[in-house]
Amino acid sequence: MTIAIFGAGVMGETLLSGLIRSGRAPGDLVITERRADRAAELEAKYGISVVDNAAAAESADVLVLVVKPQDMRSLLAEIAPAIAVGNVVISLAAGITTEVLEGGLPAGTSVVRVMPNTPALVDQGMAALSRGAHCTDEHMAIASDLLASCGKVIEVPESYQDAVTAISGSGPAYVFYVVEAMIEAGVVLGLPRATATELTVQTLYGAATMIRQTGTHPTVLREQVTSPGGTTAAALRILDDHRVRAAFVSAVEAAAERSGELSRS
Numbered sequence: 001m002t003i004a005i006f007g008a009g010v011m012g013e014t015l016l017s018g019l020i021r022s023g024r025a026p027g028d029l030v031i032t033e034r035r036a037d038r039a040a041e042l043e044a045k046y047g048i049s050v051v052d053n054a055a056a057a058e059s060a061d062v063l064v065l066v067v068k069p070q071d072m073r074s075l076l077a078e079i080a081p082a083i084a085v086g087n088v089v090i091s092l093a094a095g096i097t098t099e100v101l102e103g104g105l106p107a108g109t110s111v112v113r114v115m116p117n118t119p120a121l122v123d124q125g126m127a128a129l130s131r132g133a134h135c136t137d138e139h140m141a142i143a144s145d146l147l148a149s150c151g152k153v154i155e156v157p158e159s160y161q162d163a164v165t166a167i168s169g170s171g172p173a174y175v176f177y178v179v180e181a182m183i184e185a186g187v188v189l190g191l192p193r194a195t196a197t198e199l200t201v202q203t204l205y206g207a208a209t210m211i212r213q214t215g216t217h218p219t220v221l222r223e224q225v226t227s228p229g230g231t232t233a234a235a236l237r238i239l240d241d242h243r244v245r246a247a248f249v250s251a252v253e254a255a256a257e258r259s260g261e262l263s264r265s
């Protein structure tokens with residue numbers, strides 16, 4: 001089975017690296033890239049063929065589309081003539097619906113819409129999959145296997161996808177933003193930057209592992225840290241004064257709204 005990845009940006013390379021780490025033969029993978037220097041870099045790094053979109057579409061059984069949402073319609077027009085019966089087209093683009101994908105491809109094409117995230121780079125990705133109108137269980141299993149090579153996979157109704165994009169698709173950025181803020185705070189308090197970074201990163205890792213391994217509700221875990229009259233209560237009062245929780249809800253709502261807009265752009 002030949003897998004073609006269209007778009008060798010952040011997410012395209014992330015998926016490619018995951019497929020190779022999970023044991024896929026480089027000979028079964030191709031990726032498309034328009035810039036010669038970047039194509040040479042990818043070929044040297046992964047030992048795969050970097051080809052143009054037409055050649056990739058001709059050779060592939062599974063086509064994974066990883067261009068920006070704004071570039072999706074022109075890519076669909078480019079690959080549509082090469083789509084054959086039995087191919088499965090998997091889109092990782094935010095906001096682009098299965099209806100839009102199906103509309104740009106030959107009638108009856110099997111499509112899967114996926115929202116992945118960048119922790120796939122360290123095999124800790126979260127991918128949510130939704131099937132198109134003509135997607136068989138077999139095609140869904142193919143898509144699921146691909147994404148499972150670098151993290152966790154769930155199937156969701158497509159109506160969830162804007163919310164999924166706002167939570168797990170964009171979510172790593174919110175976490176990195178909080179981490180940046182904590183490191184800066186440590187520096188403000190006089191810690192060397194390296195020390196502030198180590199303390200923050202291990203705290204994040206420890207807290208995430210605790211949520212996963214204990215299965216305890218985050219509210220309970222937060223309360224366990226919050227000693228009466230202590231330091232954590234003093235900090236959390238400031239976060240509440242600044243309406244940080246409400247800001248998170250509004251931010252996630254804005255991301256979901258933007259995901260909805262992208263299918264109309």
Ligand SMILES: NC(=O)C1=CN([C@@H]2O[C@H](COP(=O)(O)OP(=O)(O)OC[C@H]3O[C@@H](n4cnc5c(N)ncnc54)[C@H](OP(=O)(O)O)[C@@H]3O)[C@@H](O)[C@H]2O)C=CC1
Nearest residue numbers: 007008009010011012066067068069071092093094116117
């Ligand atoms: N980054 C993330 O965290 C996530 C991204 N996604 C989705 O993944 C997709 C890609 O995002 P990301 O990797 O961040 O973006 P990038 O801009 O890093 O990558 C997009 C790549 O597609 C290339 N490209 C554009 N048009 C074409 C075309 N017609 N044929 C071949 N290649 C093309 C671009 O090349 P060039 O630079 O030459 O234009 C670029 O290398 C988006 O749809 C995004 O919504 C989903 C979840 C998470």
Ligand SMILES: O=C(O)[C@@H]1CCC=N1
Nearest residue numbers: 093094165169170171
């Ligand atoms: O910011 C974006 O649009 C993409 C989709 C989810 C994460 N990054």
